[in-house]
Amino acid sequence: MATTTVTRRRARTRQRLLDAALHTFAEEGFGRTTVEQVCERAGFTRGAFYSNFSSLDELFLALWEERSARMLDEVRAALADLDPDDPEAAVRAAVAAAPVDDAWYRITAEFTAHALRNPGLRRVMAAREAAIRDAVLPVLVAALERLGRRVPDERALGDALVAVHDGTAVQVLTQPDDDAVRARRQALFMNVLDVYSTPEDSA
Amino acid sequence: MATTTVTRRRARTRQRLLDAALHTFAEEGFGRTTVEQVCERAGFTRGAFYSNFSSLDELFLALWEERSARMLDEVRAALADLDPDDPEAAVRAAVAAAPVDDAWYRITAEFTAHALRNPGLRRVMAAREAAIRDAVLPVLVAALERLGRRVPDERALGDALVAVHDGTAVQVLTQPDDDAVRARRQALFMNVLDVYSTPEDSA
DNA sequence: CCGGTTCGATACACGAACGTATTCGATACG
DNA sequence: CGTATCGAATACGTTCGTGTATCGAACCGG
Numbered sequence: 048m049a050t051t052t053v054t055r056r057r058a059r060t061r062q063r064l065l066d067a068a069l070h071t072f073a074e075e076g077f078g079r080t081t082v083e084q085v086c087e088r089a090g091f092t093r094g095a096f097y098s099n100f101s102s103l104d105e106l107f108l109a110l111w112e113e114r115s116a117r118m119l120d121e122v123r124a125a126l127a128d129l130d131p132d133d134p135e136a137a138v139r140a141a142v143a144a145a146p147v148d149d150a151w152y153r154i155t156a157e158f159t160a161h162a163l164r165n166p167g168l169r170r171v172m173a174a175r176e177a178a179i180r181d182a183v184l185p186v187l188v189a190a191l192e193r194l195g196r197r198v199p200d201e202r203a204l205g206d207a208l209v210a211v212h213d214g215t216a217v218q219v220l221t222q223p224d225d226d227a228v229r230a231r232r233q234a235l236f237m238n239v240l241d242v243y244s245t246p247e248d249s250a
Numbered sequence: 251m252a253t254t255t256v257t258r259r260r261a262r263t264r265q266r267l268l269d270a271a272l273h274t275f276a277e278e279g280f281g282r283t284t285v286e287q288v289c290e291r292a293g294f295t296r297g298a299f300y301s302n303f304s305s306l307d308e309l310f311l312a313l314w315e316e317r318s319a320r321m322l323d324e325v326r327a328a329l330a331d332l333d334p335d336d337p338e339a340a341v342r343a344a345v346a347a348a349p350v351d352d353a354w355y356r357i358t359a360e361f362t363a364h365a366l367r368n369p370g371l372r373r374v375m376a377a378r379e380a381a382i383r384d385a386v387l388p389v390l391v392a393a394l395e396r397l398g399r400r401v402p403d404e405r406a407l408g409d410a411l412v413a414v415h416d417g418t419a420v421q422v423l424t425q426p427d428d429d430a431v432r433a434r435r436q437a438l439f440m441n442v443l444d445v446y447s448t449p450e451d452s453a
Numbered sequence: 454c455c456g457g458t459t460c461g462a463t464a465c466a467c468g469a470a471c472g473t474a475t476t477c478g479a480t481a482c483g
Numbered sequence: 484c485g486t487a488t489c490g491a492a493t494a495c496g497t498t499c500g501t502g503t504a505t506c507g508a509a510c511c512g513g
Contacts, residue, residue, distance in 0.1 A: 056480080057490070076363060078281015081470060095491050097472070153363040160279060160359040163352065163423055173424045203434050206421060210438065214417030218409060220366055221376045228409065235410050238445045259510075260460070284500060298461045300502070 061099050063089045065110050068103075073150035077107060077157045108168070111158050115175050118145065119182060126186040137190050138236050141183065147216045149223075180205040187240070196244040204243040211235055264302050266292045268313050271306075276353035280310060280360045311371070314361050318378050321348065322385055329389040340393050341439050344386065350419045352426075383408040390443070399447040407446040414438055 067089035071080045082103055086096050100106040122145055130136050162168035184205045188198045198204055215232040222228045270292035274283045285306060289299050303309040325348055333339050365371035387408045391401045401407055418435040425431045 060491075074367065076281045076360075076367070078279045078283075078360075080281075082472095083470065092492055093470090093472080094493070098490060149366065153366050156359045156363040157279075157281075159420060160356040160363075163356050164277065164279070169424055176424070202430075203437065206418075206431065206434050207438050207441075210417030210421060210435075211413055212417070213420060214413030214415070215409075217362060217416060218413060221372055221379070227405075231406050231409050232413075234406065235413065235442075238410075239441075242441045242445055263461075285502095286500065295462055296501080297463075297503095301460060 057099070060089075060091060060095055064091065064096060064099060064106065065113065068106055068110055069114070069150070069154070072107070072110075072154050072157070077103075077154070077161065107158070107161070108171070111154070112171075112175075114151065114154075115179075119175075119179050122179065123182050126183060132193075135237070137187075138233070138240065141187070142212075142233065142236060145179075145212060147219050149220055152216055152220055176209065180209055183208070191240065191244050195247050197247065198244045200243065204239070207239050207243060208236070211239055260302070263292075263294060263298055267294065267299060267302060267309065268316065271309055271313055272317070272353070272357070275310070275313075275357050275360070280306075280357070280364065310361070310364070311374075314357070315374075315378075317354065317357075318382075322378075322382050325382065326385050329386060335396075338440070340390075341436070341443065344390065345415075345436065345439060348382075348415060350422050352423055355419055355423055379412065383412055386411070394443065394447050398450050400450065401447045403446065407442070410442050410446060411439070414442055 064085060068080070068085045071084050071088055075084065080103065082093055082096055085103075085106075086093050089095075100109070122141070125140055125143065130140075158168075159172065162172040184201055187204075187208075188201060191198060211232075215228075215235060218228050219232060267288060271283070271288045274287050274291055278287065283306065285296055285299050288306075288309075289296050292298075303312070325344070328343055328346065333343075361371075362375065365375040387404055390407075390411075391404060394401060414435075418431075418438060421431050422435060
């Protein structure tokens with residue numbers, strides 16, 4: 048195909064721009080980031096930028112989609128091989144799969160704020176969140192069943208876990224050196240799993 | 251005092267600028283907001299701005315401090331008169347006191363991201379969060395005790411509640427029309443209160 | 454009222470970033 | 484090996500926002 052190799056070049060600079068943008072967004076904030084900054088970091092000129100994206104907004108969305116999709120994959124992979132006999136370990140693995148990454152958190156925080164201003168983006172974000180939830184949920188439900196626990200309201204459990212994940216992420220990031228915070232986070236996950244599932248007999 | 255009335259004028263324009271900034275930040279995002287936009291909305295010139303604040307960053311911090319302090323007061327006031335016999339109502343009141351306000355959420359989200367880049371700001375934010383938590387906590391603990399429940403680990407309960415509040419806020423805002431989301435939020439609060447307290451006898 | 458002070462308005466000079474139109478080089482393909 | 488095409492570099496004019504230095508009016512105390 049004629050376009051194959053040409054597209055390679057394109058894809059490479061595109062990727063570089065995305066990487067540069069990731070770091071610039073994290074350091075400067077999305078709103079404070081300029082096209083020039085991204086280009087300089089990536090080692091390109093603005094011409095290259097505008098040949099790949101029509102605006103910073105477009106790049107921002109592309110970046111977010113790429114990264115969140117990748118994270119979703121990682122979560123799926125990590126959950127694929129859980130130890131069915133050790134619920135603590137399972138939770139630990141699941142939590143580790145959706146790590147609290149400083150730079151990425153800042154970006155999603157701003158993306159969230161951004162999306163709340165734009166109905167289109169808001170739907171995109173909601174869909175992605177739902178996808179993550181729906182990927183994680185069946186695995187956890189299965190794990191719980193192997194432990195002899197049923198989940199009466201999967202949706203409620205899913206929302207609760209997502210909320211706990213997001214909510215505690217801030218705490219962990221604002222107190223990065225406090226292990227107790229991390230421990231409480233872990234405990235809260237366990238508690239939620241416990242509360243939103245019931246022992247066998249209630250079927 | 252000579253400065254009294256003069257200060258009044260000053261305070262008035264200052265307040266107007268803060269109000270204008272609140273709305274502009276909410277609509278445009280903090281990073282995308284310019285001094286000019288704020289001034290235009292407030293009905294002043296940039297001269298007035300620079301006579302009151304040295305930068306947008308400074309205004310941003312001032313705004314956040316003012317608003318979060320006010321919110322803290324409101325929470326305190328709302329919690330002051332709780333119905334000791336109706337835990338659901340108590341929670342509802344508490345939740346209502348820390349309302350999920352769209353505009354305000356966007357701003358705090360960006361402030362959080364901003365603060366994560368700035369150690370000084372991060373400490374300010376952590377302190378404010380702790381203050382809110384410490385204001386709410388004793389009231390809830392007392393309410394629970396009146397219901398015959400003890401709270402073994404107050405800190406854990408506090409962190410959990412804050413996390414749930416923050417985490418579910420996003421869900422409520424991204425799905426504003428879905429009452430089920432709000433109901434699950436409420437339920438999650440109840441569950442957390444339940445899990446983090448034990449009946450009398452365990453004293 | 455009146456002088457002094459404070460505070461916001463005005464005007465200016467500057468720099469940063471934008472987006473486009475065009476050029477030039479690399480790369481795929483016959 | 485030559486050529487057509489694609490994509491990044493360059494160059495340009497323009498807009499927008501900034502911060503400061505100065506001016507003038509509102510407001511204070513006496």
